[in-house]
Amino acid sequence: MARYLIAQGVPLFSNRIETASPAFGRAVTLTDPGTVWIISYGVVADDIAQGRLKVLDIDLASTSGAVGIMSRAEEVPSVATRTFAKGLGDLCKESDLDHG
Known part of the structure; x- marks a missing residue:
């Protein structure tokens, strides 16, 4: 800033x-x-x-x-990571609808 x-x-x-x-x-x-x-x-x-x-x-x-989640290319994301990423993505889409 x-x-x-x-x-x-x-x-x-x-x-x-x-x-x-x-x-x-x-x-x-x-x-x-x-x-x-x-x-x-x-x-x-x-x-x-x-x-x-x-x-x-x-x-x-x-x-x-952009805001993102980074991981190593060879890493297989855990179920918890995939669930978190999906939830975060859903929140971002919802926020865009509310404020966009």
Whole structure:
């Protein structure tokens, strides 16, 4: 995301916090109304629906990309792996229908 912001001419804030914790990001953002949180829509969908957070009109299309599961070519995926991959694929298709 930093590269995207720099490419758009947005300077990186010296007081920025980078975290992978939804709980921490939510706590900081809900406490400080001047905070901008860049996170996946699904993480904050309920907060948006409840009016606690709002979406900024910023085109982030260039930041999206394919997500996949990698394995070695010679590896035969287990039943659990195949089941997980199918479930993940189904969720992605469902999400595309909801937000596409």
